[in-house]
Amino acid sequence: MTKAVVFGTGSWGTTFAMILAEAGTPTTLWGRRAEVVEAIDRRRENPEYLPGVRLPSSVRATTDPAEAMEGADFVVLAVPSQTLRGNLAAWSPHIPSQAVLVSLMKGIERRTSKRMSEVICEVAGVPAERVAVVSGPNLVGELIRREPAATVVASLDDEVAARLQEACHLPWFRAYTNTDVVGVELGGAVKNVIALAVGVAAGMGLGDNIRATLMTRGLAEIARLGAALGADPHTFAGLAGMGDLVATCTSPLSRNRTFGENLGRGMTMEETIAATRQTAEGVKSCESVLDLARKHDVEMPITEVVVGVVHDGMTPSEAAMLLMSRTPKPERYGM
Ligand SMILES: NC(=O)c1ccc[n+]([C@@H]2O[C@H](COP(=O)([O-])OP(=O)(O)OC[C@H]3O[C@@H](n4cnc5c(N)ncnc54)[C@H](O)[C@@H]3O)[C@@H](O)[C@H]2O)c1
Numbered sequence: 052m053t054k055a056v057v058f059g060t061g062s063w064g065t066t067f068a069m070i071l072a073e074a075g076t077p078t079t080l081w082g083r084r085a086e087v088v089e090a091i092d093r094r095r096e097n098p099e100y101l102p103g104v105r106l107p108s109s110v111r112a113t114t115d116p117a118e119a120m121e122g123a124d125f126v127v128l129a130v131p132s133q134t135l136r137g138n139l140a141a142w143s144p145h146i147p148s149q150a151v152l153v154s155l156m157k158g159i160e161r162r163t164s165k166r167m168s169e170v171i172c173e174v175a176g177v178p179a180e181r182v183a184v185v186s187g188p189n190l191v192g193e194l195i196r197r198e199p200a201a202t203v204v205a206s207l208d209d210e211v212a213a214r215l216q217e218a219c220h221l222p223w224f225r226a227y228t229n230t231d232v233v234g235v236e237l238g239g240a241v242k243n244v245i246a247l248a249v250g251v252a253a254g255m256g257l258g259d260n261i262r263a264t265l266m267t268r269g270l271a272e273i274a275r276l277g278a279a280l281g282a283d284p285h286t287f288a289g290l291a292g293m294g295d296l297v298a299t300c301t302s303p304l305s306r307n308r309t310f311g312e313n314l315g316r317g318m319t320m321e322e323t324i325a326a327t328r329q330t331a332e333g334v335k336s337c338e339s340v341l342d343l344a345r346k347h348d349v350e351m352p353i354t355e356v357v358v359g360v361v362h363d364g365m366t367p368s369e370a371a372m373l374l375m376s377r378t379p380k381p382e383r384y385g386m
């Protein structure tokens with residue numbers, strides 16, 4: 052029988068463990084805090100991240116990475132992107148030799164500008180064919196109510212993607228396979244940056260025209276970066292591209308969009324950070340995305356102003372003015 056371990060008892064790690072278990076894949080959750088692990092194991096609930104959600108009995112929890120990893124076919128990683136490298140270095144000695152490593156994370160590493168699958172290969176010393184990523188319009192607030200959704204399971208190895216698809220496919224959670232790991236990861240990481248921009252616009256009281264413009268031109272930025280990195284352009288019209296961009300930019304459940312909205316309303320960075328309880332990946336990843344774009348000579352004006360607002364003290368009004376006063380050009384310029 053296929054078994055999985057999920058590292059990270061936050062909202063997505065716990066929800067994906069629930070999905071795997073419900074799809075017939077017994078799953079162990081690794082958490083760093085004993086009280087969370089105990090609540091999951093004894094009360095079948097993660098009161099901090101998913102209060103009131105009953106977890107299946109085939110979800111166990113432990114704080115011991117070696118115990119968590121025993122017999123696992125899938126090692127799923129769901130910690131904040133910027134903590135992956137350090138954590139995985141400690142967990143790597145326990146990874147079963149044939150296990151597939153799965154990233155649920157939607158971030159780009161600071162300093163190296165690496166995608167999560169690249170960090171995994173480097174730190175765990177596994178070939179890219181033994182890595183898979185899961186990404187798509189997957190807002191946890193809806194999934195815990197078992198509302199219908201779909202996702203993309205990507206791996207360079209078709210057979211690996213198909214096995215993971217089988218391990219997590221449910222009547223209400225439809226998983227599609229893809230071999231474009233680069234495109235699927237970029238779609239997930241960069242949409243968070245665009246959701247920050249859309250949130251800022253919404254917080255400023257601006258309307259649907261500019262929000263749609265930011266989403267559309269944001270997708271153009273994602274596609275330009277993807278083209279420079281060798282992604283398949285069709286991926287960005289799919290669930291991990293446009294699908295996730297639309298869900299994240301329009302949903303009040305999105306942490307990234309909400310973060311931007313608070314800034315747009317006039318909250319300071321300190322106030323906004325204090326009001327954000329969970330991981331809003333775009334806040335740290337916007338700089339790494341911009342670094343990556345610059346390395347590849349790709350123009351990403353929306354990402355630039357997001358970095359300006361989030362990290363360099365630019366006001367939302369200055370950001371709006373900068374974007375609107377750019378040189379007029381054909382729509383497909385630089386695509
Ligand atoms: N929540 C969603 O709707 C959703 C959906 C799809 C993808 N994602 C992605 O999944 C990843 C995880 O997000 P999440 O929503 O579960 O975040 P979260 O904030 O809900 O949980 C993060 C988890 O990581 C743990 N953690 C924090 N710092 C750590 C550290 N230094 N070492 C080890 N563990 C640490 C926290 O205790 C928590 O258990 C992110 O990349 C996010 O973009 C989230």
Ligand SMILES: O=P(O)(O)OC[C@H](O)CO
Binds near residue numbers: 157
């Ligand atoms: O809450 P967010 O902004 O991290 O978005 C969650 C998921 O990535 C949506 O697919």
